[in-house]
Amino acid sequence: MSEKFIEGRIVGRVDYTDSLFSLRFDAPLDPFVAGQYCRAGLILPGARGAEVAMRPYSMVNAPDQHPHEILLTLVPQAVGGIVSPALHQLRVGDAICIGPRANGFFSxxxxxxxxxxxxxxxxxxxxxxxxxxxxxxxxxxxxxxxxxxxxxxxxxxxxxxxxxxxxxxxxxxxxxxxxxxxxxxxxxxxxxxxxxxxxxxxxxxxxxxxxxxxxxxxxxxxxxxxxxxxxxxxxxxxxxxxxxxxxxxxxxxxx
Ligand SMILES: Cc1cc2nc3c(=O)[nH]c(=O)nc-3n(C[C@H](O)[C@H](O)[C@H](O)COP(=O)(O)OP(=O)(O)OC[C@H]3O[C@@H](n4cnc5c(N)ncnc54)[C@H](O)[C@@H]3O)c2cc1C
Ligand SMILES: NC(=O)c1ccc[n+]([C@@H]2O[C@H](COP(=O)([O-])OP(=O)(O)OC[C@H]3O[C@@H](n4cnc5c(N)ncnc54)[C@H](OP(=O)(O)O)[C@@H]3O)[C@@H](O)[C@H]2O)c1
Missing domain, CATH: 3.40.50.80 (Nucleotide-binding domain of ferredoxin-NADP reductase (FNR) module)
Known part of the structure; x- marks a missing residue:
């Protein structure tokens, strides 16, 4: 069964290196606690047709700061990366799939x-x-x-x-x-x-x-x-x- 997600919109991006980047996005996330992670991803071709593939990413912004932000490393496809290479393609204005609720106890x-x-x-x-x-x-x-x-x-x-x-x-x-x-x-x-x-x-x-x-x-x-x-x-x-x-x-x- 496909994971539940809401659509977010990329509003900013910073590239620190060829493989380290941050994405800023607008999305109606539920309230979260600083230190928690959301799930983010994209609809990708899968064995059973197109389906959403998401991974956990720590929230970088504080709960009262907007837009939301995540910091990512590109794990190349050659070494097994699936979601991070797809997220690395995103540009301002693109859609991103987000799990509506953040989780975790690192807070x-x-x-x-x-x-x-x-x-x-x-x-x-x-x-x-x-x-x-x-x-x-x-x-x-x-x-x-x-x-x-x-x-x-x-x-x-x-x-x-x-x-x-x-x-x-x-x-x-x-x-x-x-x-x-x-x-x-x-x-x-x-x-x-x-x-x-x-x-x-x-x-x-x-x-x-x-x-x-x-x-x-x-x-x-x-x-x-x-x-x-x-x-x-x-x-x-x-x-x-x-x-x-x-x-x-x-x-x-x-x-
Ligand atoms: C609680 C939690 C929070 C996370 N927060 C972040 C985050 O804020 N930013 C982020 O970039 N990733 C984060 N991750 C990792 C992220 O969820 C993905 O695993 C990562 O983006 C790679 O996804 P993938 O589908 O491309 O490859 P995957 O199939 O998920 O991973 C393939 C391999 O890539 C390596 N790898 C995975 N993540 C990283 C990483 N961050 N740095 C270096 N090597 C890695 C590992 O060797 C892993 O086995 C978090 C993971 C967890 C469990
Ligand atoms: N960073 C890059 O230039 C780069 C480029 C292309 C792709 N990537 C992708 O990103 C992934 C991770 O890169 P990353 O640089 O973010 O993460 P990383 O491999 O976790 O390295 C970050 C830091 O953690 C240190 N470290 C690694 N193992 C440690 C241990 N057991 N104890 C203490 N410190 C440790 C590293 O030191 P050491 O240097 O001593 O290992 C480095 O200083 C790679 O596997 C690759 O898929 C990264």
Whole structure:
């Protein structure tokens, strides 16, 4: 049975690289919570004729911001991409299929209070943090917020200037740390997030010690990054957060 969808309209698009892009769209979505994801896609030819093919995408805009926005990476057809190559073709004025209701638990109501919130993202996993940090809740829950964005190439540091503006707006309560792994980038850390936590480089850069007593970590993006970072954080005494067994780690894996 075909998935339920409403029609949205593309009203803007930003290309960061040949394979990283954002789509802005108008659509009558139900109210959502910052950090949740919608489903987006297109009607594509399928085995049983044309049918809608949709995938989850984190909302980048805060619930009170319009238009809606999602940040995507193009997974080429040659390596198994189906929906993302089709969405990559869209231009302003085109139609997009959207699931009417956003879902997910990667959001402030699910995260306990702490002194410091660490937002750790790879690639397009930065999207939900844009949405969350444009709401009031995290600034009320945490004294300091650290946003870490790890990408292969510096051009993929989407929303960097928006995070720097947020830092100014909140009088330095936000620290933004870019990681670039596959080229030299003067003001970014090199290598990967878990290694930089293990060897103390991340804490040294931010000037905050990451402990189970003072921190909550939200991890989003590449599933292997999520797994590897969990292992590193567990070695520091942090535990996965569950409603029944509170901990200090909340995760969202994208594949
Ligand atoms: C909760 C959730 C939220 C998501 N939010 C986003 C988002 O905000 N932006 C986004 O681009 N994707 C996001 N994804 C992934 C997205 O749903 C699709 O899987 C992706 O767009 C590829 O779709 P596809 O049909 O082209 O290929 P698929 O058949 O879905 O995936 C093929 C392969 O592509 C790789 N892949 C998938 N997604 C990514 C990615 N984001 N970055 C790098 N490699 C990837 C994996 O190896 C995967 O096995 C999210 C996934 C989940 C579960
Ligand atoms: N980015 C591109 O130039 C590019 C170009 C064409 C197509 N694509 C498509 O996009 C997909 C994903 O690209 P992406 O760059 O957004 O995502 P990604 O492969 O998840 O890489 C993003 C960042 O996460 C790091 N990372 C990867 N595995 C990790 C782990 N286990 N622990 C910690 N950090 C880890 C990467 O470091 P490392 O560099 O060390 O891996 C990189 O800094 C590709 O599979 C491809 O289909 C990307």
């Amino acid at each position: 402030m109501p699910e995260v306990p209070d702490a002194e410091v919130l660490w937002c750790l993202a790879t690639g397009t996993g930065i999207g939900p943090f844009m949405s969350i940090l444009h709401t009031a809740a995290p600034w009320q829950k945490f004294r300091r917020i650290v946003v870490v964005h790890a990408v292969r190439y510096a051009a993929e540091l989407a929303y960097r200037s928006a995070f720097e503006l947020l830092s100014q707006k909140h009088n330095g309560a936000l620290t933004y740390v870019p990681f670039v792994s596959r080229e030299a980038a003067p003001d970014a850390l090199s290598g990967r997030i878990p290694a930089a936590i293990a060897d103390g480089r991340l804490e040294a850069r931010v000037g905050i010690t990451l402990t189970p007593e003072n921190s909550h970590c939200m991890l989003c993006g590449n599933p292997q990054m999520v797994t590897d970072t969990m292992v590193t954080l567990e070695s520091k005494g942090l535990r996965k957060h569950r409603r029944r067994t509170p901990g200090q780690i909340t995760t969202e894996a994208y594949w």
